[in-house]
Amino acid sequence: xxxxxxxxxxxxxxxxxxxxxxxxxxxxxxxxxxxxxxxxxxxxxxxxxxxxxxxxxxxxxxxxxxxxxxxxxxxxxxxxxxxxxxxxxxxxxxxxxxxxxxxxxxxxxxxxxxxxxxxxxxxxxxxxxxxxxxxxxxxxxxxxxxxxxxxxxxxxxxxxxxxxxxxxxxxxxxxxxxxxxxxxxxxxxxxxxxxxxxxxxxxxxxxxxxxxxxxxxxxxxxxxxxxxxxxxxxxxxxxxxxxxxxxxxxxxxxxxxxxxxxxxxxxxxxxxxxxx
Numbered sequence: 001x002x003x004x005x006x007x008x009x010x011x012x013x014x015x016x017x018x019x020x021x022x023x024x025x026x027x028x029x030x031x032x033x034x035x036x037x038x039x040x041x042x043x044x045x046x047x048x049x050x051x052x053x054x055x056x057x058x059x060x061x062x063x064x065x066x067x068x069x070x071x072x073x074x075x076x077x078x079x080x081x082x083x084x085x086x087x088x089x090x091x092x093x094x095x096x097x098x099x100x101x102x103x104x105x106x107x108x109x110x111x112x113x114x115x116x117x118x119x120x121x122x123x124x125x126x127x128x129x130x131x132x133x134x135x136x137x138x139x140x141x142x143x144x145x146x147x148x149x150x151x152x153x154x155x156x157x158x159x160x161x162x163x164x165x166x167x168x169x170x171x172x173x174x175x176x177x178x179x180x181x182x183x184x185x186x187x188x189x190x191x192x193x194x195x196x197x198x199x200x201x202x203x204x205x206x207x208x209x210x211x212x213x214x215x216x217x218x219x220x221x222x223x224x225x226x227x228x229x230x231x232x233x234x235x236x237x238x239x240x241x242x243x244x245x246x247x248x249x250x251x252x253x254x255x256x257x258x259x260x261x262x263x264x265x266x267x268x269x270x271x272x273x274x275x276x
Contacts (some may be wrong), residue, residue, distance in 0.1 A: 001219060023121075028060070028081070031111035034104055037079040038120060039064050039071045045121030049076040051150065053131030053138050055158075057090035062255070066132060069182070069260035077120050078112055093138040096199065098162055105138060106146050113149070128267050130154040131253060137161060140207065146172035147242075152236075152270060154178065154263045157161060157187055157253055160202040160210070167213040173242030177209055177266050179202055179231075179259060181250070186253035208246060216240025230256060 028035040036061040041047055050070045052063040071077045082091035083102050094101040109129070116122040129150035131139040136158025143153040144165055152175035159178065180189060191201035213221070215236070222234035230251070236244040238270025245266055249256040 002051070008018070029112075029115060031108070031115050033108040033111055034058055034083065035063050035081045036112045037081070038116065039067070039077040039079075040120065041071050041074045041076065041096050043074065045076075046123040046210075047074060047076045047121060048128070049113075049116060050080055050081065050127035051078045051112065051127065051129045053080060053093065053129075053135030054082060054090050054091070055131075055135050055180040057058075059091055063135075066255060070264060073261075073264055076116065076120060078122075080109060080112055092134055094140050095102035095134060097141065098163070099199070104144055107151070108275060109142060110146075111192050125152060126265070128154060130156060130263070131158065132156045133158045133253065136187075143176055144172045144210075147172040147174045152177070152267055154267070156255065156259065157181060157184060159187075159204050159207040162191065162200040162202050164206050165210055167210055170210060170214040173215040173240070173245050174211065177245040177263055177271055178208065178211075179247045180202070180258070181249055181251045181253060181256070181265070183251060184253045195226045208244065211242075211244045212239075214234055214241040217244065217246060222246075230258070231262065256266050 013255045023029040023038050027037055029038055042222055050067050052067040054060065054063040054066070060079040060081040064077055067077035084091050084094050085102070092102050093104050102236040113124070113127060117124045129139055129142060130153070136155035137160065139153055142171045146234065147170070154219055156179045180187070189204045191203050193200040213223040217236045217239040219238070222236050223238050224235045226233050230249045231247045234246045247262065
């Protein structure tokens with residue numbers, strides 16, 4: 001995934017790191033299983049929050065940069081720090097259920113949310129969990145394993161890996177918004193093998209089928225579809241519970257223009273709390 005991080009880094013370098021004075025000392029807030037960075041918006045809380053999971057080889061500082069627009073819109077940005085591989089390797093997440101887990105990431109994210117609610121005036125009913133690339137994959141697995149962890153989920157340029165979860169393999173319905181690039185060659189829509197075939201990315205369209213199934217959506221085709229610049233969007237809202245949104249843009253592996261506002265507009269438009 002090195003190519004993914006290099007592409008993302010070029011865009012991230014253009015934006016300044018938001019202030020994160022709320023965390024002491026070196027700028028990290030510590031919980032039992034790790035650390036995270038935090039950036040607070042102006043004004044009094046309680047504030048909604050975005051948990052932003054960085055991509056492969058990045059770090060929590062990158063998560064803050066990617067969440068800068070969300071902070072401007074009044075959200076606390078919580079940027080967890082991935083663990084290094086093999087001591088000094090690139091930072092990533094223990095996302096794949098069939099591979100050794102370096103850390104219980106679900107427990108780690110839950111600790112961060114609980115700490116932010118207790119210490120930083122975060123509204124526990126208004127938390128969006130998102131992530132880029134491998135962070136998007138981690139977001140998808142967290143949504144599948146623990147749907148009540150956040151109110152909604154928004155994976156970007158990353159989803160399930162093969163073998164895919166079974167269609168009935170997730171714990172419960174969710175509100176989820178997936179965004180992907182039509183020309184993404186780092187995480188193609190159909191996926192690709194890596195490591196000589198040792199591990200293989202999943203199919204984005206199969207992931208959408210998983211979410212339709214777990215939400216009890218009434219049909220395969222979307223309830224609404226729209227084309228515009230730069231996003232083509234599909235929505236499944238006629239579901240027993242939860243909802244599903246898919247946005248396709250013409251670019252490659254990166255964060256497209258206007259993504260943060262699009263996702264927050266969707267999140268703020270949800271008229272129900274986290275699916276229980």
